[in-house]
Amino acid sequence: MSTLQDRFGRRFSYLRLSVTDVCNFRCEYCLPNGYQGGGNDNRYGFLALDEIRRLVIAFTELGTWKVRLTGGEPSVRKDFPEIVRTLNAIPGVQRLAMTTNAYRLARDAGTLREAGIDAINISLDALDAERFERITGDRRFDNVMQGIEAALSAGFSSVKINAVLLRGLNDDQLPVFMEFVRDHPVSVRFIELMRTGTNADYFAQRHVGGAMVREMLDENGWTARERGPGDGPAVEYLHPDYRGTIGLIAPYAPGFCDSCNRLRVTARGGLRLCLFGHGAADLRPLLQHDHQREELKACIVDSLFAKTPGHRLHEGDFGHTPHLAMTGG
Numbered sequence: 001m002s003t004l005q006d007r008f009g010r011r012f013s014y015l016r017l018s019v020t021d022v023c024n025f026r027c028e029y030c031l032p033n034g035y036q037g038g039g040n041d042n043r044y045g046f047l048a049l050d051e052i053r054r055l056v057i058a059f060t061e062l063g064t065w066k067v068r069l070t071g072g073e074p075s076v077r078k079d080f081p082e083i084v085r086t087l088n089a090i091p092g093v094q095r096l097a098m099t100t101n102a103y104r105l106a107r108d109a110g111t112l113r114e115a116g117i118d119a120i121n122i123s124l125d126a127l128d129a130e131r132f133e134r135i136t137g138d139r140r141f142d143n144v145m146q147g148i149e150a151a152l153s154a155g156f157s158s159v160k161i162n163a164v165l166l167r168g169l170n171d172d173q174l175p176v177f178m179e180f181v182r183d184h185p186v187s188v189r190f191i192e193l194m195r196t197g198t199n200a201d202y203f204a205q206r207h208v209g210g211a212m213v214r215e216m217l218d219e220n221g222w223t224a225r226e227r228g229p230g231d232g233p234a235v236e237y238l239h240p241d242y243r244g245t246i247g248l249i250a251p252y253a254p255g256f257c258d259s260c261n262r263l264r265v266t267a268r269g270g271l272r273l274c275l276f277g278h279g280a281a282d283l284r285p286l287l288q289h290d291h292q293r294e295e296l297k298a299c300i301v302d303s304l305f306a307k308t309p310g311h312r313l314h315e316g317d318f319g320h321t322p323h324l325a326m327t328g329g
C-alpha cells in the first residue's frame, strides 16, 4: 500500500518518469517545430542512470510499484535498455511500462521485453500513412505499424495505442480503429486534446469532446467496463466480437481528477504533482548520493501537501506545461 497520500485521500502508487525531452517527431499538438533544445537547462542535461536509480528506489520505498518511462521519446536515449534493466532489478518495481512513438520498436521490442518492460503504450493518431505524416511530420508510418506487430509478438502483458482526437484530422477514424481491434488484442484509447502553454490556437481549432466516441460505441453495441479501485482515468469499452478494446480519456470531464493515482518527474528531476500543475520540487540535488535517500523521501512526502483536488484547465490555467513532451503526457 502506498504511503504517498494527499490531503484528499488519494494514494500515489504510480510514477511517470520522463527520461528525455528530446523527440524525433513533430506532432502538431506537441512539438510542431520539433525539439528546440533545452535552452539554459541544457547545462544540466537529463537525469543520469544513477540519479534515475536513486529516484525510483526512493519512490518504491514510499509504496510506488508501477513506473512508466516516457519523454520526449524515451527510446532516443542510447542507454534506454540499460535504464530499463536497472529499474527492473529494483525489488519494489512490480510493473515497468513505457510510452513511445514506436519509431524503432520493430527493432527493439524483443530487447525491451527482455530488459524488463511489461507494458507498452504506443502513440498513433491515424491508421494511414498520409494522415500520420500530416499529424506527426514523420514518414515512418510503416515502421510504427511493424512496431505494433513486434510488440504483440514480444509478449508484453499489455499493448495499448493512444490516439489524440483531432477535429477534422482523425475524428472520422473511429470505425477504422474499431476494425483494427477486431482481430488485434490491443486497447485503443482516444484521448481528448489537452490545452498546453504553446498550443492555444491549435486547441481552439482541433479540440473535440469525447462524447462523439461514446455515442458511436453505444450505437455499435460496445459496453463500458465496470471500473475497479486502482483504475486509471480511461473508461474502457468491450464488445464480444472484438479481440481488442476501445478506451476514452476525457480530461475535461467532471471528476476526472478524483481517481488520480500518479506523480510525475521530469527528465531533469522536477517533481510534478499534476500534468497541469506548477513545479513542486527540484529533486535533483537529492539524487546525487545514496545516503540522501531519507531526505529525498521526506521531500517527496512533504511536496504532496501542495497537490490540488483537480486541474484548472477550465479556467485556462494549464500550469507550467509548455507541451507534454516536457512531462511525458
Ligand code: SAM
Residues within 6 Å of the ligand: 023, 029, 030, 070, 071, 072, 073, 074, 099, 100, 101, 121, 122, 123, 162, 163, 164, 191, 192, 193, 194, 195, 196, 199, 323, 324, 325, 326, 328, 329
Ligand atoms: N513520445 C512518446 C509518445 O508520443 O508516445 C512519449 C511522450 S508523449 C508526450 C506521451 C503522450 O502524450 C502521447 O500519447 C501523445 O499523443 C500525448 N500528447 C502529447 N500532447 C498532447 C496534448 N496536447 N493533448 C493530449 N495528448 C497529448
Ligand code: SF4
Residues within 6 Å of the ligand: 023, 024, 025, 026, 027, 030, 031, 071, 072, 073, 101, 123, 324, 325
Ligand atoms: Fe514526440 Fe510524443 Fe510529442 Fe509526438 S507526442 S512530438 S512523439 S513527444
